[in-house]
Amino acid sequence: MIRVQKEAEIAIIGAGPAGASAALNLAKLGLAQKTVVFEEHSQIGKPAHCAGHLNIKSLNKLGIKLPPKIIENKIRGARFYSPSGLSFKIERKNPVTLVVNRVLFDQMIAEKAERLGVEFYLKHKVRSFLVKDGKVSGFIVHDLDRKIDGKVYSKIVVDAEGCPAILLKKADFFYPKPESFVYGCQAEVDQIEDVRQDLVEVYLGKKFADGLFAWIIPRRNGTAKVGLATRHGSPKKALLNFIRKHPTASKKLCKSQILSLSFHPIPLGGPIPKTYASGLLVVGDAASQVKPTTGGGVITGIICAKYAAKTAFKASNLNDFSEKVLAEYQRAWTSELGFEFKVMLRLRKMLDKLSDKQIDKFFKLCIRTGVNETIERVGDIDFQGQTLLRATLNPKGLISLLYLVWTVLTGR
Ligand SMILES: Cc1cc2nc3c(=O)[nH]c(=O)nc-3n(C[C@H](O)[C@H](O)[C@H](O)COP(=O)(O)OP(=O)(O)OC[C@H]3O[C@@H](n4cnc5c(N)ncnc54)[C@H](O)[C@@H]3O)c2cc1C
Numbered sequence: 001m002i003r004v005q006k007e008a009e010i011a012i013i014g015a016g017p018a019g020a021s022a023a024l025n026l027a028k029l030g031l032a033q034k035t036v037v038f039e040e041h042s043q044i045g046k047p048a049h050c051a052g053h054l055n056i057k058s059l060n061k062l063g064i065k066l067p068p069k070i071i072e073n074k075i076r077g078a079r080f081y082s083p084s085g086l087s088f089k090i091e092r093k094n095p096v097t098l099v100v101n102r103v104l105f106d107q108m109i110a111e112k113a114e115r116l117g118v119e120f121y122l123k124h125k126v127r128s129f130l131v132k133d134g135k136v137s138g139f140i141v142h143d144l145d146r147k148i149d150g151k152v153y154s155k156i157v158v159d160a161e162g163c164p165a166i167l168l169k170k171a172d173f174f175y176p177k178p179e180s181f182v183y184g185c186q187a188e189v190d191q192i193e194d195v196r197q198d199l200v201e202v203y204l205g206k207k208f209a210d211g212l213f214a215w216i217i218p219r220r221n222g223t224a225k226v227g228l229a230t231r232h233g234s235p236k237k238a239l240l241n242f243i244r245k246h247p248t249a250s251k252k253l254c255k256s257q258i259l260s261l262s263f264h265p266i267p268l269g270g271p272i273p274k275t276y277a278s279g280l281l282v283v284g285d286a287a288s289q290v291k292p293t294t295g296g297g298v299i300t301g302i303i304c305a306k307y308a309a310k311t312a313f314k315a316s317n318l319n320d321f322s323e324k325v326l327a328e329y330q331r332a333w334t335s336e337l338g339f340e341f342k343v344m345l346r347l348r349k350m351l352d353k354l355s356d357k358q359i360d361k362f363f364k365l366c367i368r369t370g371v372n373e374t375i376e377r378v379g380d381i382d383f384q385g386q387t388l389l390r391a392t393l394n395p396k397g398l399i400s401l402l403y404l405v406w407t408v409l410t411g412r
Contacts, residue, residue, distance in 0.1 A: 268295060
């Protein structure tokens with residue numbers, strides 16, 4: 001039974017990095033009083049399912065300054081392992097990425113928005129959109145404490161529900177296709193051995209992680225995030241198999257205890273074809289605005305949320321929430337990220353086709369020719385498409401291009 005009704009100009013679904021960033025940007029544009037956020041969980045950021053490996057340059061570009069308590073580690077590069085155990089390392093002089101505590105990271109963004117006046121409703125699960133004459137005019141939401149449904153009427157719904165985007169599918173809108181998903185599983189472990197504190201470790205090969213790759217991401221306190229993504233079978237089984245049986249990783253993790261485990265799908269198929277409709281903007285994982293090479297979606301989601309907020313601001317000023325006005329959002333994020341997503345999707349398709357034997361061959365070549373030094377000079381972790389383009393423009397372009405396939409794997 002519907003008992004409660006609420007009206008808000010802009011109603012956001014989900015307080016992950018994309019939803020909370022949309023709220024924060026709207027608040028900065030002066031729309032805090034007109035913005036509300038509905039989050040199904042009782043605490044923002046929980047349960048955490050992410051490695052929180054973020055590029056420093058991108059965070060700086062977005063003006064995100066992190067207090068020390070959120071930073072779990074500073075990383076200067078990566079060590080890559082082939083299926084047969086060959087390895088090479090790419091290392092920079094200064095830190096290139098941070099490992100962040102995703103719970104505190106998400107809470108920091110939401111708290112900033114809340115301080116500026118955005119209202120957050122926790123333990124409120126959105127059930128379905130309200131659609132009238134082809135226009136999204138709000139949604140039905142379930143109050144998990146009071147166990148009652150309510151209706152929220154809005155001029156714009158910002159859908160930041162994450163993956164698997166159940167609401168979009170239910171509404172028969174564009175949604176990330178399940179066949180593009182890989183299934184991530186991550187453990188927090190203690191007592192790792194023989195892992196440098198300032199390098200992440202990336203393990204390639206279909207035998208242990210057929211969806212993406214496996215990783216060990218060390219924290220300063222001696223614990224680590226160990227994870228992988230699979231396309232088939234149980235991700236938990238695959239992770240336990242990696243921890244116990246991988247010829248190299250199992251030695252580093254033989255004394256480790258698993259402190260916690262998390263699971264979540266990752267959409268790798270590139271952005272959905274249309275991220276707006278009359279009264280609707282879709283951001284973050286829900287729109288599959290995720291790097292197909294690495295599954296990283298925090299930075300790209302935040303960038304797209306910024307454009308969603310700008311578009312909503314414009315629509316609010318014009319008092320016009322039609323498709324025509326909201327189409328501006330798609331143009332804006334495509335102009336910044338469209339090329340990157342296209343290049344990364346191509347690379348993902350290429351990487352998916354490589355057999356473990358071929359990966360080993362690449363490693364041999366890389367090690368023989370000292371490719372890591374080339375990569376150290378030209379690689380840029382977050383904007384991989386531009387990096388590849390730069391590589392093709394220099395005389396050693398073709399070779400660099402081949403080699404840079406591997407650098408993309410650090411851009412999480
Ligand atoms: C194992 C793993 C490791 C990863 N590591 C990295 C990494 O190192 N770096 C990186 O950049 N990315 C990483 N990612 C990806 C990253 O976690 C996502 O891209 C990012 O969280 C997407 O943010 P979002 O706000 O779009 O969605 P989410 O973070 O999923 O947030 C969606 C929010 O919406 C809420 N919600 C959902 N449905 C409803 C509903 N019906 N009603 C109300 N609320 C709802 C959820 O509770 C959640 O809080 C990783 C992913 C996995 C699975």
